[in-house]
Amino acid sequence: MRLRSLLFVPGDRPERMEKALGLNADALILDLEDSVAPKAKPHARQAVANFLRSAERRTKLLVRINPLDSGFLDEDLAAVPEARPDGLVLPKAEGNMSVEALAGKAPGIPILPIATETPAAIFRIGTYASVRAHLFGLTWGAEDLPAAIGALGARDETGRYTSPYELVRSLTLFGAHAAGVPAIETIYPAIPDLAGLAAYAQRARFDGFNGMMAIHPSQIPIINQAFTPTAEELARAQTVIEAFAANPGKGTLQIDGRMVDAPHLKQAKRLIESGKDLP
Numbered sequence: 001m002r003l004r005s006l007l008f009v010p011g012d013r014p015e016r017m018e019k020a021l022g023l024n025a026d027a028l029i030l031d032l033e034d035s036v037a038p039k040a041k042p043h044a045r046q047a048v049a050n051f052l053r054s055a056e057r058r059t060k061l062l063v064r065i066n067p068l069d070s071g072f073l074d075e076d077l078a079a080v081p082e083a084r085p086d087g088l089v090l091p092k093a094e095g096n097m098s099v100e101a102l103a104g105k106a107p108g109i110p111i112l113p114i115a116t117e118t119p120a121a122i123f124r125i126g127t128y129a130s131v132r133a134h135l136f137g138l139t140w141g142a143e144d145l146p147a148a149i150g151a152l153g154a155r156d157e158t159g160r161y162t163s164p165y166e167l168v169r170s171l172t173l174f175g176a177h178a179a180g181v182p183a184i185e186t187i188y189p190a191i192p193d194l195a196g197l198a199a200y201a202q203r204a205r206f207d208g209f210n211g212m213m214a215i216h217p218s219q220i221p222i223i224n225q226a227f228t229p230t231a232e233e234l235a236r237a238q239t240v241i242e243a244f245a246a247n248p249g250k251g252t253l254q255i256d257g258r259m260v261d262a263p264h265l266k267q268a269k270r271l272i273e274s275g276k277d278l279p
Contacts (some may be wrong), residue, residue: 095124
């Protein structure tokens, strides 16, 4: 499943769902949780289920359900799974036990946990490897956690995450790769700041994230570009692969005046693989 960009769409806004199909996002997250008021949730469930049944599957259609302990989950699962979503996004996830609980209620549907929204969740990020068969990625969020601990926010005056939230971002990144699933960067909330988004998305890819969530259509092309290998990157990677193929007995080589070794070869192969399913 290619997951460069994942766009949130409120579940009670069916007209936005149809428009979102044409935005070139790799996935839409049809939201039944935070963007939908409690009174609107029955309408949202029906709208999402109707859309899943009728929509042309030009992109992956995911559903963010409500948390396991919210009191809304059973109604979500009564409406959504039979309409065949491509995956479920699980908020307030707390490690492998949360995944196992949801998988038992909705068998066969891949799960994307949001892994950092409660204090307890932070200490369980390393457990997702044991349920990797149920996952199609791992992501994080920096909005609920500060509220949960009484913090004033997750970002400093420059907009950068403070050290506690940089930590949980890093733990999610490594937790995802330890589980062998895509690491999905969280949202960039400053919608008008497209230059800031571009820098943030590029840093995410540099650090090892495979894609990013979005909250506005204007963010999609920037995110897609950031997580798409350039022609120059692919050419350099192919050069590394070919150089090692031509010198099978060597552990290190010099290419364009720089030393390359086994980690560079592994990185080059991953880059080529990531570009295979792109247009």
